Amino acid sequence: MKKYFLFIALAFVSCTVPLPAVVLQTDFGLKDGAVAEMKGVALSVDPSLQLFDISHEIPTYNIWEAAYRLNQAAPYWPKGTVFVSVVDPGVGTDRKSVVLKTTSGHYFVSPDNGTLTLVAKNLGIAEVREIDEKINRRKGSEQSNTFYGRDVYIYTAARLAANKVSFKKVGKKLPKEVVSINYQEAVLNNGVIKGNIPVLDIQFGNIWTNIPDSVIYKLGVKYGDSLQIEIFNNDSSVFKNTVPLAQTFGTVAEGNSLSYFNSLMNFSLAVNKGNFSNTYKVYSGPGWSIKISK
Amino acid sequence: MKKYFLFIALAFVSCTVPLPAVVLQTDFGLKDGAVAEMKGVALSVDPSLQLFDISHEIPTYNIWEAAYRLNQAAPYWPKGTVFVSVVDPGVGTDRKSVVLKTTSGHYFVSPDNGTLTLVAKNLGIAEVREIDEKINRRKGSEQSNTFYGRDVYIYTAARLAANKVSFKKVGKKLPKEVVSINYQEAVLNNGVIKGNIPVLDIQFGNIWTNIPDSVIYKLGVKYGDSLQIEIFNNDSSVFKNTVPLAQTFGTVAEGNSLSYFNSLMNFSLAVNKGNFSNTYKVYSGPGWSIKISK
């Protein structure tokens, strides 16, 4: 009898513990079949895999935005989730293909081109391994030079999630570091905070900075207080005004500006029921900076 | 032996009866990571949940369109499906967060801001409960004021679908009503039908009205007959012409206008292989109305 119950117990386990999710991010868009090719490869590895998406609308070749979106979404997913990010302007050059395991227990499959800058910093590096393409490459894809997303990255991610390759067998261990993009961190000096505008909350035209609430509170301000804000595109001043720190959008009239902490608890700017970015021609990127004082 | 079979029976049940689907709708778009944050929270509640989407392209803050899309899609989903709609211009104000159970057996998690107008009317209100955030809020999110979609709505929807909270434990029972948007219902007087153009069939530029086939048939018309159509943007006449009632698009020449019953069996207008909306500058919303006679 015992062997039967072992058999049954296995059935039980295979049913009730679903495989870790595989979560995709690319700059491919969804107008063609490229993302579907990747998903087909994943399902061919294991048809019980669950596949999800962050965004496939990362602006073409924009590694910084890839880094930002990955860092925005990843912390909310369960341990063991395998992320695949394919924003890869250097495909075919000597940039490495890696899997990063973070101390938070998440896996990130990506070219090591800066995409991992923020998750490495914020979730911590547990281990980095270089993908060994001799083992981790879709059969029959050896002739193709240009679609690593399909032939290497999703294939490796799917096999990792489906436990068909162990993390150790992905490839050789690398030093505990990833290629990182330089960016202006948030600083407070003599009562003036400086920081960067890494991205917009694009759907609503809100301005997101990299300045956490804790730095703002060091100015000794509370909800309802006014802040002096100046925004620069490189050296030219684009916006200069006094804006209240609001707990909710509804505390200012429609069309008025406010500052608030976004869902990542970073300092942000919005127009209530409007679009701050369009109204004031404020955009995001390494060249955009902000100065805040009381 | 009996206890073993109980165990086996449970395994059987947990395998063959999948959890109810969770279906998301927002005005967030898919360019950033916001929807992926929500989905990560859902998978963290239960990794075996199946997640789907209606649309994340609801125009920003457009509660009416949110109501329309929810009502369009929901009836086709199985009983027990949990819908989450986050179009929430009043976030942070005193609008309530609710779960509506309809008499059709579907659940709707949403701010009670008008989004539930049409599903409440068409699927029937079985019970409305206010979400008690003391119980139904993602751990660690207490400081954040601005992302109810992630911290309250999807968290509650996922727990409901995964049976980790019962409908009763969502929060206190409210009166059997939801906040409803006023809209012009379809009426027939003296041989003239009046109605509203709630939305476009945007991909094809077709005009969808809220006038059901049964009202049109009261004019005594049949397929092939001509109808007098006039369309108004508030008080100004935008389109006035005679249009046949067609059973299929192919019965009129390419580029010609026709009227038909859409997949919801509502009166609609199209240009065969063309775009009625672009051609005649006819759009949708509360200010757009239509007059139909024989």
Next chain:
Amino acid sequence: MKKYFLFIALAFVSCTVPLPAVVLQTDFGLKDGAVAEMKGVALSVDPSLQLFDISHEIPTYNIWEAAYRLNQAAPYWPKGTVFVSVVDPGVGTDRKSVVLKTTSGHYFVSPDNGTLTLVAKNLGIAEVREIDEKINRRKGSEQSNTFYGRDVYIYTAARLAANKVSFKKVGKKLPKEVVSINYQEAVLNNGVIKGNIPVLDIQFGNIWTNIPDSVIYKLGVKYGDSLQIEIFNNDSSVFKNTVPLAQTFGTVAEGNSLSYFNSLMNFSLAVNKGNFSNTYKVYSGPGWSIKISK
């Protein structure tokens, strides 16, 4: 005891062998609820179905692009996968609704309007059956004329994937052929290759031809060699230049043109970190052709 183990064995099978995936493609876009209506119907057939998407951004009524995208993605999915394509300008006319089984073991549910041109050619026709709407039509949809995608196609695809209808019961067997679109195949004559530009790699503005690497190699060229390229929009020459055949984008300077083999191993053109299509006003379709020589 035996009957219990049969029961257990069934449980095991139903758990560990997931149902075949159902993969959708339409020209509906994702702004309204149409795709979600289809998915709801599929889940109502069997709540354990896994649903995926190729694209819902096929340009309206563009059967050729539907054919191309289906052919691009399908080969990467497991045998048994059921594809549903709804690009159906002839809805309501006498075009047939069919299920194609390819010799590769994939199923394609579609109007027989040209959409199946390329998968039939490249994956091989095993059998074609006409959908018998008396059996394969969603209950309650008999009055609706206009949404075959929801009422017939996805319903049939879901029942096929969930094994609730056998392929034989879909409807009567048709001859081994599908409606096919004429297109210029790649030819080599007297050292000059002619071919078609079926689609763009739209996200990056790259030009994809239908000319396989094997035909290019017959010119006796290797990576690094120059090729004479001329591109025509019908009879007018739009682009004429010498372009290197590059193994990787990184071998030419930023902003320079190159030719390469795409992930389908077809001859393609790109600007390194730029957009060939926008730069040179080269687009795709039946009227666009290319001439290549050494």
